[in-house]
Amino acid sequence: xxxxxxxAAAVDRERLAEIAALDLMxxxxxAVLQETAEEAAARLGLPISLVTVVLDQAQYxxxxxxxxxxxxxxxxxxxxxxxxxxxxKSGEPFVVEDATRHPLVRGNPLVSxxxxxxxxxIPLVTSRGHTxxxxxxxxxxxxxxxxxxxxxxxxxxxxxxxxxESRRKA
Amino acid sequence: MDDRSTATVPRYGLAPPTEDDALAMLSRALGSDxxxxxxxxxxxxxxxxxxxxxTPEALLAVAExxxxxxxxxARVVAGSLAVRARTYLLLMRHREDPAERRGR
Numbered sequence: 001x002x003x004x005x006x007x008a009a010a011v012d013r014e015r016l017a018e019i020a021a022l023d024l025m026x027x028x029x030x031a032v033l034q035e036t037a038e039e040a041a042a043r044l045g046l047p048i049s050l051v052t053v054v055l056d057q058a059q060y061x062x063x064x065x066x067x068x069x070x071x072x073x074x075x076x077x078x079x080x081x082x083x084x085x086x087x088x089k090s091g092e093p094f095v096v097e098d099a100t101r102h103p104l105v106r107g108n109p110l111v112s113x114x115x116x117x118x119x120x121x122i123p124l125v126t127s128r129g130h131t132x133x134x135x136x137x138x139x140x141x142x143x144x145x146x147x148x149x150x151x152x153x154x155x156x157x158x159x160x161x162x163x164x165e166s167r168r169k170a
Numbered sequence: 171m172d173d174r175s176t177a178t179v180p181r182y183g184l185a186p187p188t189e190d191d192a193l194a195m196l197s198r199a200l201g202s203d204x205x206x207x208x209x210x211x212x213x214x215x216x217x218x219x220x221x222x223x224x225t226p227e228a229l230l231a232v233a234e235x236x237x238x239x240x241x242x243x244a245r246v247v248a249g250s251l252a253v254r255a256r257t258y259l260l261l262m263r264h265r266e267d268p269a270e271r272r273g274r
Contacts, residue, residue, distance in 0.1 A: 013198075013199055013243065016199060016243045016246045016247070017242060017243050019246050020242040020243050020245055020246045021242075025237065025245060025246055025249040055246060055247070055249065055250035055253075056195060056198070056199065056246075056247060056250050057195055057250045057251070057254060058249075058250040058251075058253035058254050058257075059253070060249055060250070060253055068272060068273030069264075069270075069271055069272040069273030070257070070260040070261055070264060070271055070272075070273070072273065073256070073260055074253060074256040074257045074260055075253065075256070076253035076256075076257070077253065077257060078184060078253070078254050078257060079250075109181060109182045109183070112181070113181055113182060113268070113271075114272060115272075
């Protein structure tokens with residue numbers, strides 16, 4: 001177990017180094033990532049979309065559409081409340097159709113206090129194999145996501161990754 | 171520190187980040203020597219002095235300084251710490267008013 005934890009820690013250090021190299025913590029929101037978030041929300045008819053970066057102890061919103069209140073001002077949340085961390089850990093899309101019934105998130109205060117009910121997040125994986133965060137959409141009503149909708153999100157996530165990779169410092 | 175700076179956010183169960191948390195996070199990413207050096211430099215640059223436990227406001231000031239002026243992974247970890255501190259402060263500010271907390 002010690003070796004596995006050590007390996008996981010080293011991988012996560014490399015992932016954080018890539019986040020640093022890609023300058024994803026900039027105070028200025030990237031216009032292309034912002035447009036991508038807006039397009040995702042519009043095409044799926046949901047009020048909120050984010051480009052998230054999952055850090056060691058928090059998630060950071062590199063772009064956001066539709067957030068209000070404390071989450072907009074904080075530009076992120078503690079990592080233990082992150083839905084996106086599930087996509088980052090698995091490397092696979094994470095979909096929640098009714099958050100009040102989903103075993104991984106039903107106890108999350110973003111559900112009980114802030115009203116999140118549905119979520120779909122596509123992992124953002126770089127050419128170096130690191131999963132940085134997600135492109136995700138969020139709603140306040142339970143709903144299903146079709147295969148076509150997830151495919152559309154995948155296309156937009158690929159666009160976001162291409163933009164992020166273009167920020168790589170030489 | 172007053173009670174507010176150590177209390178857990180009602181209904182969210184979020185405790186304020188501490189300086190020990192900050193040093194632990196930085197040490198995991200940088201090693202302990204570099205972590206202490208980076209943190210103390212940011213503390214001095216932010217004008218935060220004294221041995222008393224840092225308030226969440228002071229911790230946020232140091233984290234934001236390190237996020238803005240640190241190197242590589244230190245900036246990322248500082249950003250993570252800053253999100254946690256901002257979340258704590260915002261939720262505590264609006265803890266009695268859910269509508270205001272949600273921005274309505």
